[in-house]
Every structure is written in C-alpha cells, then in structure tokens.
Amino acid sequence: MLHALYTLFVLILLLLTLPWWVIRSLRTGKYRGTMRQRLGFALPKPPVGAAPIWIHAVSVGEVMAAQGLLRALHARYPDSPLLLSTVTKTGQEIARSLPGISATFYLPLDLPWIVRRVLKHLQPRALIVMETELWPNLFQQCKLQQIPVILVNGRLSPRSFRHYRLFRWAMKPFLEPVHLFIMQSAADAERMLALGSDPQRVIHSGNLKYDQALQPPTPAQLQELAERLPPPSGIIWLAASTHPGEEESILDSLQSLRPQWPTLRLILVPRHPERAATVGALIRQTPFQYALFSQLSAPWNEEILLVDQVGWLTRLYRYAHIAFVGGSLIPHGGQNMLEPASQGIPTLFGPHTVNFRQAVQQLLEKQAALQLPDRTALTPTVQQLLADPELRQQLGTRAQAVVASNSGALQRTLQALQPLLDTPPL
Structure with a gap:
C-alpha cells in the first residue's frame, strides 16, 4: 500500500513539474538526450560473463568518492562487469572517463514498471548505492528479484534526519529491502537506526572520501x-x-x-x-x-x-x-x-x-x-x-x-561487502 501511494505521488509530481523539465531542457540542454534511459530504454547491452555489479552514484562528488571502491571491486571480481549509473550529466561525464567500468547510464525514474524493465535487462548480482540515495520502488523490485541492495558511505545530516523522521512510519518499509547500511560515522549509523533500520544491518566504516583524497593523479x-x-x-x-x-x-x-x-x-x-x-x-x-x-x-x-x-x-x-x-x-x-x-x-x-x-x-x-x-x-x-x-x-x-x-574506510567497506558479493543472499 505504501509503495502504491509513493508511486502515485511520484506520478503526480512528474505531471505537475513536466512543463518545468521541458523548459529547463530546452534552455540549458541539461536533461536533453537522457530521457530514454530514464524511462528504461536505450540501456547498455549487458556485458558477457558473470552477472554485473550495479553501482549508483548520483553526481560528481559521489562518483569521485566511489573511484577507489570501483577499482577494488574490479580487481576482486574481474569476471563481474561494473555498471555505473548517475542522475546528473556532469556525473555521467566523470563516470565515462573511469577505467574498469563496462557501461554507464542514467538512473531510471523510480516507477515500478520502469525499474522492473531495467533490472530484467541488466540482471545485476547486486546494487550498491553511494551515500544516501533512497529509491523505494527500485529497492522493492530488487528485493522481489532477490538482488541484494547495499548502501555504501552512507550519511544522514541532522537536517535530513529531521525530515525523514517525520515519515518514520513510512521509512521502515522503504528501508527494509536494504541488506546492509555502511555508514560514514557512528552518528550517521545511529540516525539510520532511529529511522527503523534493522540493527543487524547497520555498521559504520568511515568516509571513503578520505581514502579517495589520498589517491594522487596518475x-x-x-x-x-x-x-x-x-x-x-x-x-x-x-x-x-x-x-x-x-x-x-x-x-x-x-x-x-x-x-x-x-x-x-x-x-x-x-x-x-x-x-x-x-x-x-x-x-x-x-x-x-x-x-x-x-x-x-x-x-x-x-x-x-x-x-x-x-x-x-x-x-x-x-x-x-x-x-x-x-x-x-x-x-x-x-x-x-x-x-x-x-x-x-x-x-x-x-x-x-x-x-x-x-x-x-x-x-x-x-x-x-x-x-x-x-x-x-x-x-x-x-x-x-x-x-x-x-x-x-x-x-x-x-x-x-x-x-x-582518517583513511581505512575502503578496506573496512570491502570487508563488509564481501559476504554479500561472494555469496549473494537468497
């Protein structure tokens, strides 16, 4: 029921804001050429080999923070192609420049029939979401298709936490499909627990941005x-x-x-x-x-x-x-x-x-x-x-x-991910 109400809200919001999106696209070109993928079409062809690992990073900052993790995943699971999605065009530009990525694409709209199509097309072995991107329908469809969802380098600012807590009654079922919340700090972990997350699924490992900052340009x-x-x-x-x-x-x-x-x-x-x-x-x-x-x-x-x-x-x-x-x-x-x-x-x-x-x-x-x-x-x-x-x-x-x-978050994150990626839960 909650997912149906959320879907209805997303549809109404899209219809109400459609003129704004069209005008913004015509004026700035910011969203031009991206809508087919956002609707679940024109997706990259699934690479041959083991089931891919899908990593989502909303924009430039998250893509940059994910670089060390992407390198480590590529080294540890060389047979599993890495797919990297973003929301923004600038994030997509950075994503396309990274080595070891099999394909990049724009995150689909969070509507159940769209994300079902995307998951059926990509067939990922896991979905790793950078920081705190919460997509209820995508997460729910992953659960139905037995695809583990992991939140990595998660953070919840006090302001975001206050907003989310107003809807705590809805947050618990929306967060339930997430197998593991790897948060940046103990405070972030405590806030995620306060929203109703399972304590067995919430840990903190430090901030990946420290590790990434220590990687000098080649x-x-x-x-x-x-x-x-x-x-x-x-x-x-x-x-x-x-x-x-x-x-x-x-x-x-x-x-x-x-x-x-x-x-x-x-x-x-x-x-x-x-x-x-x-x-x-x-x-x-x-x-x-x-x-x-x-x-x-x-x-x-x-x-x-x-x-x-x-x-x-x-x-x-x-x-x-x-x-x-x-x-x-x-x-x-x-x-x-x-x-x-x-x-x-x-x-x-x-x-x-x-x-x-x-x-x-x-x-x-x-x-x-x-x-x-x-x-x-x-x-x-x-x-x-x-x-x-x-x-x-x-x-x-x-x-x-x-x-x-303050480095070391990458190694702790990899250790937490290993059980889920080596043996995906049923």
Whole structure:
C-alpha cells in the first residue's frame, strides 16, 4: 500500500513539474538526450560473463568518492562487469572517463514498471548505492528479484534526519529491502537506526572520501595537464566547486587583493561547468581578462582561468597556493575540502559545511584549515595567507596529516561487502 501511494505521488509530481523539465531542457540542454534511459530504454547491452555489479552514484562528488571502491571491486571480481549509473550529466561525464567500468547510464525514474524493465535487462548480482540515495520502488523490485541492495558511505545530516523522521512510519518499509547500511560515522549509523533500520544491518566504516583524497593523479593525468596548461606563473588562488552567489564575492576579493599582490591569479572552477557562460559574464563586469580552459591553445596569461570542463579539478590543485572550496558561502552544505587538504594546499571554506560536518570538525580541531564566518571574511583571510607563507605551509602539512589519519574506510567497506558479493543472499 505504501509503495502504491509513493508511486502515485511520484506520478503526480512528474505531471505537475513536466512543463518545468521541458523548459529547463530546452534552455540549458541539461536533461536533453537522457530521457530514454530514464524511462528504461536505450540501456547498455549487458556485458558477457558473470552477472554485473550495479553501482549508483548520483553526481560528481559521489562518483569521485566511489573511484577507489570501483577499482577494488574490479580487481576482486574481474569476471563481474561494473555498471555505473548517475542522475546528473556532469556525473555521467566523470563516470565515462573511469577505467574498469563496462557501461554507464542514467538512473531510471523510480516507477515500478520502469525499474522492473531495467533490472530484467541488466540482471545485476547486486546494487550498491553511494551515500544516501533512497529509491523505494527500485529497492522493492530488487528485493522481489532477490538482488541484494547495499548502501555504501552512507550519511544522514541532522537536517535530513529531521525530515525523514517525520515519515518514520513510512521509512521502515522503504528501508527494509536494504541488506546492509555502511555508514560514514557512528552518528550517521545511529540516525539510520532511529529511522527503523534493522540493527543487524547497520555498521559504520568511515568516509571513503578520505581514502579517495589520498589517491594522487596518475603520471599520465599530470602529463595531460602539463600539456594543456603548463605550470602558471604568479601566486595561484584556486576557487573550487563554486555556486551562484559565491563567484561575485570571489571576484570582489580578487579586485581588492590585486593592488597589493599584482602576481595573484585566479583559477575559477564552477561546480557545474554549464554555468561557464554566466560566470564569464560576471568576470566581464570586472577589469580582468579571462581564458576558458576548454579553449586554451597557448600559455595562460590572463588574470583568471575559468574551468568549463569536468575531470580536471583534482589535478589543478597541484598548481594552487591557496584553495577556497565553494558551496559553503551559501546554504548549500559545502563541497569536498578533503581533496585540496590531502595535497597540502592551505584550504578555506565558508560557514555552510553540513555535508562535511565531521571532516570540517577534524580539520579545525587540528588547525588544518580556515573557516570563514561569512563572506566578508574572504578578503582578509586570503590576504593573511598571502602574507604568511609559513602559515600556508603549516596548514597544508596539518591537513595532509588529518586526511591520512582518517583513511581505512575502503578496506573496512570491502570487508563488509564481501559476504554479500561472494555469496549473494537468497
């Protein structure tokens, strides 16, 4: 009954929002060319061999966090093809670039007749869902077809938990098909238990993003970067994964800082590269010139480099002297500050970091990063780092130590997955 009501709700929501989806697709192209797969058609042909392992990672952050797990699964189960689904186009672009993946596709709409078709076509031996993507009909259909569902690197922020708890009466049956919840922390595990999950199926193993952050770019990736963008001159400030409402503050800070620090240059990496045109328009309102990363054909000489392609951020940190991590000056929850921290880059971020609550707490406790109380602190904090190379060095060294001390989640996750993947439950 609950699944029927949920399905009805999804259908009504889709019908009510259909004009918005159509307009957004026509204006931005964000969803163009994806709907056939979202409706369960034009799926990749099931690879020959053992039943595949299906991994779902909603967007870029989850795909990046899954890389170590994907490599380990490929090594341990070489006969089982790995299928990787995403929701977003940017996530799909990253997924297609990963080695060892047999096929990628967009997650189907969570309607029972669609997910039945997808499961019949793919016939996976297991479904591994990164972080906290809950899809009641998909999970229920997996249960009916005896396909184990495992939630990996799961997290429940206090805010999400409060919302889910309002519907605790519905959450328990929706979560029942999940064989194992591998949560990031003890607090996340406790919140999942409070929603009605079986205590025998909830464990915590640490955050995979620490392990992934410790994986440096390969020599081939660094060579590709050097060919595309030779090491730039000057002091490089990298503003990573920025969102609307943050670029304005960053550009204002750059204008304030350049008179005193004329060699300061900015690498600006919007979280969503399709926003490059909008961000470029903001830059044109300043006295600065900028180059688009996708159009570089000579050394970068402008004050600003605007990165309009995915897959380069972790490599570009190598050139940075200071990193600001976005999604944090606005109430978005923050983006991954572990990546620059792991590379020894002095890192700062804003007050809104609920998505990385534990990481932020550990970095701040060890004086390994700087958190801004609000956007007005951006300029003086960057100025402080520019004026004090020793402070930059200390922050970077401490940050690397924090990331290294919290690694190990990957091995613990693999140990938890092994019984389910070696002998799938009936």
